[in-house]
Amino acid sequence: MNGRKPFVLYTAMAFGYAFLYLPIVAVIAYSFNKSRMVTVWGGFSLKWYGELAGNTQILDAAQRSLLIAALTATLAVCLGTLAGLALARFGRFSGRNLLSLLTSAPLVMPEVMLGLSALLLFVSLEQLVGWPERRGLTTITIAHVTFCICYVTVIVRSRLVQMDHSVEEAAMDLGARPWKVFFVITLPLIAPALLAGWLLAFTLSLDDLVVSSFTSGPGASTLPMVIYSKVKLGVTPEINALATLVILFVAAGVTIAGWMLHRQGKATG
C-alpha cells in the first residue's frame, strides 16, 4: 500500500462523517442562539428552551408520542419475540412461509402504503362493528405495532439462530417443560436482542410521521405531526431546541443501552 491512498481514503471518510454530523451539530448549536434570526449568531441563550417548556401543544404531543412509543415497543417485543421464536426454533411447519412473508413484507412496504392500508381497515371496521369510534392513541399504536413487530422478529430470530441450541436441548432432556425452558434459559439469553428490539421499536414509533398522520384523528397529534406542521411554516429556533432535546435523548438512550449490552457481552463471553 503506498502513502497516497490512505490520504484519499481518510479525506473521503472525513467528508462522509462531516456530512452525517454537520447538520445535527448545526441544529444543536443554533438552539442556543439568542437571535430569532436562524442564521445570525446573537449570543448564547436558553430562551428557546424556556419557550418550549411553556408550549402546551408541543408538550401534549410529546407526552402522547412517548406513551404511544412505549406501548408500541412493549407490544411489538412480545409479539415479535413469539414470531422470531417460531421462525427460528419450530423447524418446518405449515404456515411458516406465510409468517415469514408477513414479518418481512412490512419492512419493504412504503410508509404511505402502511398508513393508508391501516386507515382503510379502521374505517371499514367502524362501518362494520362501530369500532374504533374515534381514531387516536389506540389506532396509531395498533398501526405502529404492526410494522415494529417485523423489526423485533428480525433481531430476535437472528439472535436465536446464532445461539447455541444445545443448552435448551439439555434442559429439555432433563425434563424441563418447553415453557419453563423458554423463561429460564431462552429468555435470559436473548435479553440483549429484546432490549435492542424494544429500543428500535420505540424510536421508530417516536419518529413516525406518515403512519401516524393517516391513523390519527382530530386532537390526537403526535410530536412528529406537530413538528412537521411547524417546519412547513419555516425554520424556528423553538424547533431547534426541541430537535436538540429529542436527538440528545435518543443518543443517550442508545449509547447507554449499547454500553450495557457490550459489558454484558464481555461478562458472558
Added chain:
Amino acid sequence: MARPASHSSLWQLWHQVFTDLFRWIGVLGRELSSSRGRWVVLALPMLWLVAFFLVPFLLVLKISFASAVSGAQPPYSDMIGTAEDGALTLRFAIAGYQLLLTDSLYVTAYVNSLVFATVSTLGCLVLGYPIAYGIARASPAARAVLLVLVILPFWTSSLLRAYALIGILRTNGLLNQLLMGLGITDAPLVILHTDLAVYIGITYNYLPFMIMPLTANLMRLDFTLLEAAADLGARPLTSFLRITLPLSVPGIVAGSLLVFIPAVGEFVIPDLLGGPDALTIGRAIWTEFFSNRDWPMASAVAIAMLALIVVPMLVFEYVQDKRLEGDRR
C-alpha cells in the same frame, strides 16, 4: 326478598365466572406447557399480522377498484350493491388505473420517484464506500467507534434530520455562508426546494443503510489478495478495480436495495426539501388522500407503486439470494 335473591344470583354468577376463568387459565397453562403450546406462540403474531397487515392490504386493493363519492363517509362507492330488480351487482371501477396511465401527473410522479431513488442510491454508494472500506480496514477498537458513529444518526429522527438539512441548505444557510465566506461563490446558491436538495436529503438519510451491509461485506474480504496483487506489481487502483470492487458486489447490491426501496416511497424528504414540482409517488398518495379526499385514487397509486417497483425489487433480491446460495455450494 327480591333484593337478596338477586344479590345471591349475582354472587353466584361472579363465582361461576371466576372459577371458570381459573379453570380456563389452568387449561391454557397445560396447553402452553404441552407441545401444542407452540400453536399459541405461532398464532398470536400471525393473527395480529393477518388482521392489521394482510387484511388492510387487501382492502387497499379492493378500494382501488371503487369509485370516489365526494361528501360520503367514507368517500368511496360500495362495490357490492343491489340493482333495481334486486339482483346483486358487483361494480369494478378501473377509472383510477386508467387515469394512472393517461394523466401525465402520475407518470411524472413515478419517473421522479425512480430518478430520486436512483441518484440518491448512487450518492450513498459514492459517499458510503470509502467509509465502509475504512471501517473494515481499521483496528478493532477504531472500528467499533466508527461503526457506532455511523449507526447513531440512523437512530435519530429522520424528520428532524431533514429539518436539520433545511438549515444547512437554505439560501442564507450555513453552506451558502461557508461558500461565500471562502469566496467560492459571490451570490448564494439556490439549493433548497430543488431536486438537488432531495438528492442530498435522501442520501443523507439513508447513508447508514448503505454503509452497514457494505462494511459487513468488506470485513470478510481477504486483504492478503490485495497484498499479493501489490507484490505482483499491480497499482492500488488496478487491484481495487479488479479485486476489491468485484468481491464487494454482494454488499453493494444489499446496500443499494436497502436504500432504493424505502427511497422510492419516501414522502417526508421530497415534501420538505423538494420544490412544489418534485412530485413523487409518496406525495401523490398523500395529496390524493388528504387534499383531494380521493381514496380510491390514492389506493390505485399505492397498488401501482407496489406492482411496478417494490415487487420487482423483491424478486430481484430473491433471485440474487438464490444465486449466492448456489455460489456457496
